[in-house]
Amino acid sequence: MEYYLNFSLVWRHSARLWQGLALSIELAFISILIGCVIGFALAVAYTGGSRPVRWAVSSYVEFIRNVPLLLLIYLVFYGIPSAGGFSFDATESFVMTLSLYSGAYLVEVFRAGLDAIPKGAIDAGKAIGLTPWQRLIHVRFPIMLRIVLPSLSNAFISLFKDTSLASVIAVPELTYGANWIKTNTFRAVEVWIIVAPMYVVTGYVILAVLRFLERSLLRGARR
Amino acid sequence: MNGWWSFVVSTMPFLWQGLLMTLFIAAVVVAISLVAGVLVGICFAYGPWWARLPLRICSDILRGTPLLVVIFTSYYLLPFIGLNLQPLPAFLAAMSAFMTAHVGEITRGAIQSIAAGQTDAGKAIGLTFGQRLVYVILPQAVRRFLPPWINSVTDAVKGSSLVSLVGIVDLMLAAQQVIGRTYEPLPIYVLAAMIYFVINYSLSSLSRSLEARYAYVRD
Numbered sequence: 001m002e003y004y005l006n007f008s009l010v011w012r013h014s015a016r017l018w019q020g021l022a023l024s025i026e027l028a029f030i031s032i033l034i035g036c037v038i039g040f041a042l043a044v045a046y047t048g049g050s051r052p053v054r055w056a057v058s059s060y061v062e063f064i065r066n067v068p069l070l071l072l073i074y075l076v077f078y079g080i081p082s083a084g085g086f087s088f089d090a091t092e093s094f095v096m097t098l099s100l101y102s103g104a105y106l107v108e109v110f111r112a113g114l115d116a117i118p119k120g121a122i123d124a125g126k127a128i129g130l131t132p133w134q135r136l137i138h139v140r141f142p143i144m145l146r147i148v149l150p151s152l153s154n155a156f157i158s159l160f161k162d163t164s165l166a167s168v169i170a171v172p173e174l175t176y177g178a179n180w181i182k183t184n185t186f187r188a189v190e191v192w193i194i195v196a197p198m199y200v201v202t203g204y205v206i207l208a209v210l211r212f213l214e215r216s217l218l219r220g221a222r223r
Numbered sequence: 224m225n226g227w228w229s230f231v232v233s234t235m236p237f238l239w240q241g242l243l244m245t246l247f248i249a250a251v252v253v254a255i256s257l258v259a260g261v262l263v264g265i266c267f268a269y270g271p272w273w274a275r276l277p278l279r280i281c282s283d284i285l286r287g288t289p290l291l292v293v294i295f296t297s298y299y300l301l302p303f304i305g306l307n308l309q310p311l312p313a314f315l316a317a318m319s320a321f322m323t324a325h326v327g328e329i330t331r332g333a334i335q336s337i338a339a340g341q342t343d344a345g346k347a348i349g350l351t352f353g354q355r356l357v358y359v360i361l362p363q364a365v366r367r368f369l370p371p372w373i374n375s376v377t378d379a380v381k382g383s384s385l386v387s388l389v390g391i392v393d394l395m396l397a398a399q400q401v402i403g404r405t406y407e408p409l410p411i412y413v414l415a416a417m418i419y420f421v422i423n424y425s426l427s428s429l430s431r432s433l434e435a436r437y438a439y440v441r442d
Contacts, residue, residue, distance in 0.1 A: 003303060066417045066423035068384035071395060075416060078402075079409040145228040164289035168388065175292060182299075189303045200287035206440065 004082060009185040010194060013177075020177030021198060025206075027095060027173060028160040032106075032152070034099035035159075039106025044136065046107065047114050057107065064104035070164055073097050094166045102159055109155065113148035114140060153210035157203050164199070171175045174198065230410055234401060241397025242418060248383040248393065251315055253376050256322035263323060264330020265356070278327070285324040291381050293321050298389060310389050325375050333367035334360060334366060366437040373430035377423040384419075394418060 010017075046057045064072065076094040088096070119142055125135040167176035178195040182188045253330065263282070266274055285293060297317035301308055337360055345355035387396035398415040402408050 062424060062427075063416075063420060065380075066420045066427065068381040068395070068419060070384045070387075071416055071419065073410065074399075074408070075412040079412040082407070083409040097433050099275055161289040163286075164291045167291070175289070175295075178292075178295070188299040192292070196284075196292050196296045199289060199292055200284050203287045 003189070005190055006187060007190050007194075009187045010190045012180055013181045014183070016172075016177035016180060017174060017195065017198065020172060020174035023171070024160060024163040024166075024173040025202070027091075027098065027163045027166060027171070028156060030095055031098035031102050032156050032159055034062070034095070035102030035106050035155075038099065038103030039110050040141075042103070042107045043110035043114055046111055061104045061107050064101055069097075069101055069162055070168065072101060073165055073169060076100075090166075090169045090171050094163075094169060094171050096110060098159060098162065098166075101162070102155060104150075105155060109148050111152045113144040113151075116147050117143045147156065149214045149217065151205065153214060156210065157207055160203060160206060161199065227410075231414060234411060235412060237401050238394060238397045238415065241392050244386075244392060244397075245380065245383050245394040246422075248315065248318070248386055249376070249380045252318045252322050252379045252383070255315075255319040256326045256375075256379070257372075259319070259323040260326025261330050263284070263327035264334060267327060267331035268334040269352075282324040282327055284329070285321050287393040290318065290321055291385055291388070293317050294385055294389065311386075311391055314386050314389055314391065318379070318385075321382075322375065322379055325378070326372065329368060329371045329375065330364075332371075333364040336367050337363050366433075369437075370430045370434045373426055374432070377426045380419065380422055380426070 021186060042057045042060070045053050049057070073094060076097040077088065077090065081087045121139055121143055122135060125139040130138065163173050164175040166173050170176060172180075174195060178191050181191045185191075251431050263278055266278055270278075278309070288296075294317045296315060297311055297320075298310075301313055301316070341363065342355060345359040350358065383393060384395040386393050390396075392400070394415055398411050402411050405411070
């Protein structure tokens, strides 16, 4: 039995792939925004915190980092609502999971960034009479941001790839779109031949854009 | 607390087979990707361009695609090019290829982090390429290689959970089967999470202690 490639059916449903790709990028973007807030807050809490605070932050980080993302997705989508008697929309639930997930990874990134701030900059802030809060906002945050920018770009690409797991709870992103076309047209080979490169190419385009943004931001900062 | 332990004791027999499958998959993938990845990494560092170029393309495609998509793609693409594999070997092949690409990058980074003077010194005392590699470069590169490699081992344990999506009963799917009977998702997912955590946390603690141990070595 011979299999003939036929891309016309995939082409007919290509809107699902484009919309899926857009949703994948959107999910990664929202998650990294929330993840940055979580990550920065916890990194600050960790660096200046007491022992129980540090312990709490590292338990959160270690738990998330050592459990498969797939399990976290199921845990948040099926596990937690079942015990509380409520339910979430699949997309909301996935964004929550991915935000908590990226938050745990970004705590480490931000913590390394905060540690790498030159001591002199903080002392200078003290010398001109800035309060700890002002030092955080006007001195430590901007310097840290410049240090962690490349890591943030990498985290974003990695999250973009992780959004493929949202398909398991029927969030209509790119992998879900591919599965839908596969199930409805039986054109499995064709659809995956198209979708895998879509991820690769999008990843590289995002990377190029982010590297360009990094360069222009850093150029402005050095002046 | 008592209720939790009796729950664990009554559930574990059903997860046990799945846990073994998870460990088996992780072990096979780690073994294959270690051998293949180190060879690929050596080729990245020293190979001629006509060997590097195709490997570079394959590696970048594999690393640029989500593991889930790599698995689904190979699942349907392999039969198309005439390789009819059972689900488990197909999954092992796909995930090993994915991990090989990552281990290759780790190896390349480790080798290239060794100062060029070391190679020159090896040449100066008349060592052949193979001798330089075995006696000079690799023993030093190992300490750069180990910590990220152990991280990739935890990634393999975590990534093996995707095998549940092609219908093979690993820890993840075993947990879901128990849930299918008891309709109690939360405690079972928490228990599965704890098992994954124990495996991976021991591995990442090992990686941290290795990192601390090698931290004193100067260049």
